[in-house]
Amino acid sequence: MQFDLIIVGGGLAGLSLACALRDTPLRIALIEQRPPRRPEGWDARIYAISPANADFLQKIGAWKHLDQERIQPISAMEVYGDAGARLDFSAYETGVSELGFILESSLMACELWENVKRQGNLTLLCPGSPQRIEMREDAALLGLSDGSTLSARLIVAADGRDSWLRRSCGLEAIDTQYNEKGVVANFECEKPHRGRAFQWFSDEGVLAWLPLPGKRISMVWSAPDDLADQLVALPPEALCARVAEAGKNTLGKLSLLTPAAAFPLRLMRVPKVVTPRLALVGDAAHGIHPLSGHGINLGYQDARVLAETLAACQPWHDIGRLNILERYQRARKEEILLLQTSTDALRRLFKTDLPGLKPLRNLGMNLTNRLPVIKNTLARYALGTL
Numbered sequence: 001m002q003f004d005l006i007i008v009g010g011g012l013a014g015l016s017l018a019c020a021l022r023d024t025p026l027r028i029a030l031i032e033q034r035p036p037r038r039p040e041g042w043d044a045r046i047y048a049i050s051p052a053n054a055d056f057l058q059k060i061g062a063w064k065h066l067d068q069e070r071i072q073p074i075s076a077m078e079v080y081g082d083a084g085a086r087l088d089f090s091a092y093e094t095g096v097s098e099l100g101f102i103l104e105s106s107l108m109a110c111e112l113w114e115n116v117k118r119q120g121n122l123t124l125l126c127p128g129s130p131q132r133i134e135m136r137e138d139a140a141l142l143g144l145s146d147g148s149t150l151s152a153r154l155i156v157a158a159d160g161r162d163s164w165l166r167r168s169c170g171l172e173a174i175d176t177q178y179n180e181k182g183v184v185a186n187f188e189c190e191k192p193h194r195g196r197a198f199q200w201f202s203d204e205g206v207l208a209w210l211p212l213p214g215k216r217i218s219m220v221w222s223a224p225d226d227l228a229d230q231l232v233a234l235p236p237e238a239l240c241a242r243v244a245e246a247g248k249n250t251l252g253k254l255s256l257l258t259p260a261a262a263f264p265l266r267l268m269r270v271p272k273v274v275t276p277r278l279a280l281v282g283d284a285a286h287g288i289h290p291l292s293g294h295g296i297n298l299g300y301q302d303a304r305v306l307a308e309t310l311a312a313c314q315p316w317h318d319i320g321r322l323n324i325l326e327r328y329q330r331a332r333k334e335e336i337l338l339l340q341t342s343t344d345a346l347r348r349l350f351k352t353d354l355p356g357l358k359p360l361r362n363l364g365m366n367l368t369n370r371l372p373v374i375k376n377t378l379a380r381y382a383l384g385t386l
Contacts, residue, residue, distance in 0.1 A: 003029045003123070004319065005310070006142055006152040008130055008165055010035070012105065013282025013299035014158030015112035019060040020307035022119050025315065029150060030116055031128040031142075036109035042186045043104035044258040046210055046218035048074070048197070050100050053300040062111050070107050072211045073098035075195035080248075082202050102197075102210045102218065105296075133168050140277040140320065154320040156279050156306070161268060163284035169275060175287075176267040176344075180205060181228035182290050183221040185260040186212065187240065190252025193217060198250060207246050208290075216257065219243055220290055228262045265289060267344055273332070274325035281306060286336050289343045298336060305331045 005021070007014045010032030018030050049057075057063040077099060079087040091099045116122055125144070132143035133155070142150045157165035166173060198209040205223040212218055221243070223231065234242060240254040268287030273280040282299035309328045310319050317324065 001029070001123075001148070001150050003027045003150060003152040005029070005154050005156065006031065006140075006150055007156045007158055008142075009158030009160060009282075009284070010113065010116075010126065011158060011160065011282060011299075012108055012112065012296055013303050014156070015109065015116055016057070016060060016062075016300055017156060017158065017281060017303035017307055018116045018119065018122055019062060019112055020056075020303055021310065022060070022115075022121065024121070024311050026121060026310065026319075028119075028122045029152070030122060030124050030126075031130060031144070032124075032126045033129055035126060036106055036113050038106050038110055042212065042216070042218075042257055043106045044184050044186060044218075044261055045105040046102060046184070046186070046212070046220075047105055047108075047296045048100050048102055048210060049300075050297050051096065051098065053297050054101055056300055056304050057108070061115055062108065065111050065114075066103070066107055069213060070103060072102040072213045073195055074100045074102060074197050074211065077197040077199070079199045080201065098195075099197075102212060130164060133165065135169070135277055138318075152277075152320075153318055154277055154279065154310075154325075156281055157284045158281050159284055161283040161287055163280065165278065166270070166280055166284050169278050171270060171272055171275060171278075171280065174269045174271070176269075178222075178265045178267065178289065179225050180222055180265045181225055181262040182265050183223055183228050183231050183260055183262045184219060185239070185243075186216060186218050186257040187243065188255040188257055189215045189217055190254070191215070191250075193251055198247060200247065202246070204246065207243075209247055209251070215251075217251065217254075221246070222265060222290055232260045232262050234260075267340060269340060272329070274322065274329045276322045276325075277320040279306060279325050279328060285332075286340065288340050298339065301335065302332060 004026040006029045007018055008031045010030055014030065018028055021028060054063055075091050075098060077089040089099060091097060116124060129145040130142055131145050134141040139151045139153060140155045142155060155165065157163050159165055192215055193211040195211055197211055200207045204227055205221060208220045210218045221231065231239060231242065236256040239260055240256055244254045266287060267289065270280060270285050273285045281302040285302060286298060288295060306328045309324065313319050313324060
């Protein structure tokens with residue numbers, strides 16, 4: 001079977017790229033092993049979506065179909081240092097209606113999946129799994145586990161952090177292990193959060209509480225490996241008490257909604273995200289510390305920029321040529337490098353115990369909190385409005 005574009009991976013980045021190309025003449029194939037599913041109750045995998053990416057999802061036809069009762073706008077964010085420092089962000093003070101939106105990964109994935117199922121220029125191959133790849137001068141050949149072979153002018157790797165396509169095509173990924181795990185769980189709260197998100201930096205890592213609809217929160221605790229393992233092993237009541245205490249009992253007593261789970265954290269830099277007939281998007285192209293909440297936002301922006309690059313090509317252009325793909329790589333390089341560097345530096349700053357550093361870093365946080373121009377600039381960058 002012959003296509004213009006093959007997308008390998010039906011996660012959020014791959015699905016959004018396919019949807020963003022729905023009005024182009026490109027013949028697209030999407031390969032995924034299994035369709036997304038909605039869990040019972042609340043999904044433990046929660047994302048903070050910037051307003052810029054909410055607009056992107058609106059433009060590709062997904063946002064308006066999402067269940068609005070499962071989406072929580074962020075009205076404010078409170079960030080606390082490890083020695084009494086505090087940094088506040090407010091949607092009202094920034095001049096926007098919300099700082100972002102909290103919603104479940106599966107909510108977005110299932111809606112995007114339904115969109116691609118109805119997409120006229122797309123062939124959905126599910127279940128499908130790539131087994132071999134051959135790069136030729138005029139096309140890429142992709143062999144699947146069922147014995148079939150597909151050809152395309154361009155293949156997009158949207159197959160996650162451990163991307164088979166990235167490895168198979170020899171693109172280097174540089175991993176820096178953090179020796180930390182991200183512990184996630186959802187809780188019912190005694191007190192209302194009023195749309196506020198919270199983040200604490202401490203000797204025990206970075207704890208974030210993200211507001212969910214109603215009196216509920218989603219927790220992401222980036223903790224040292226030993227502590228993370230202890231947290232996951234705690235009985236529900238003990239875990240609730242431990243998390244409430246770490247958050248200064250800000251929202252009162254907590255009750256567990258979803259069991260705690262943990263995943264290893266690492267920084268991943270990919271110096272080249274394109275090569276002739278191949279482009280990487282999403283987690284296949286980069287990995288950052290979750291303290292910024294920007295992981296999936298970067299993936300959506302990858303999809304937006306690559307879709308715009310391909311849509312701008314004329315019918316006689318070869319979309320797999322390196323000079324075209326390098327436009328995408330150049331457009332994405334600055335934001336990815338900036339966020340990887342800044343989040344890694346911030347994590348290291350609060351992990352370092354050099355004498356005299358603690359009061360300095362907390363002084364810096366307090367000074368920033370008193371400078372509206374700098375604070376609003378940081379907020380607007382996170383919003384995607386700069």
